[in-house]
Amino acid sequence: NAGVMQNPRHLVRRRGQEARLRCSPMKGHSHVYWYRQLPEEGLKFMVYLQKENIIDESGMPKERFSAEFPKEGPSILRIQQVVRGDSAAYFCASSPTGDSPLHFGNGTRLTVT
C-alpha cells in the first residue's frame, strides 16, 4: 500500500535549466496538491489539481511554473529557467476527495546552482 511517491528526491539544476518534479498519488486518490517549503518556513500552497484539471493555482507564480495531472501517469510540477530563489523542498500531497486530510510525499529537494 504505497504512499505518495515523489521523484527525484534530490535535483540539482544550473540557472536557466528546467526542473521537472514528479508525484504519484496514493492509490485511489484523485486530488493532488503541490506545496513549497523553505528552511524555517511553513508550507506554501502552490497548486491543487484533479485528474486533467487545475482547480486552484493561486499560489503558483504566473511565470516559469506550470503543473499538470494527466489522465494517465504522475502529476508533474515544471519549473522553467530556474533561478537560485527556486531552491526549496517541494512537497506533493494527495487525498481521495476534496474534503479529506492530505497525505504527503517525502518531497523533492531542488538546488539551483
Next chain:
Amino acid sequence: QQQVKQSPQSLIVQKGGISIINCAYENTAFDYFPWYQQFPGKGPALLIAIRPDVSEKKEGRFTISFNKSAKQFSLHIMDSQPGDSATYFCAASMTNTGNQFYFGTGTSLTVIP
C-alpha cells in the same frame, strides 16, 4: 498574509513534560484543523485533526484544544518523549471550497532526555 499564525517557533521540553503549541486564525470559514508532524528529510504526516463542532480531541498523548470564539487552537503533547522531537505544523482549511490547506510556519520541538 499569513492565514494561520503559529507559536512558538521553537520549543525545548524535558522528557515527561507537556509540550504546548498554539495557532490562531482569522477566517471563520475554516472548518477543519489538522496538525502535522515532520521529521527531517520526510514529508509532513497527519497527527491529529479537529472540526469546530468540538472543543477538544484526544488521541493517545496528543490533544487538540479548540476555542472557536477566540479563533485559536493548540496541540498538547503529554509525557513528551525524545522521539517526539520534530517540527509540528498546524493547518486550517475550508473543506467546501476546494480544500486548500493553509499552514502555520511550524514549531521545532526538542525533547531533552
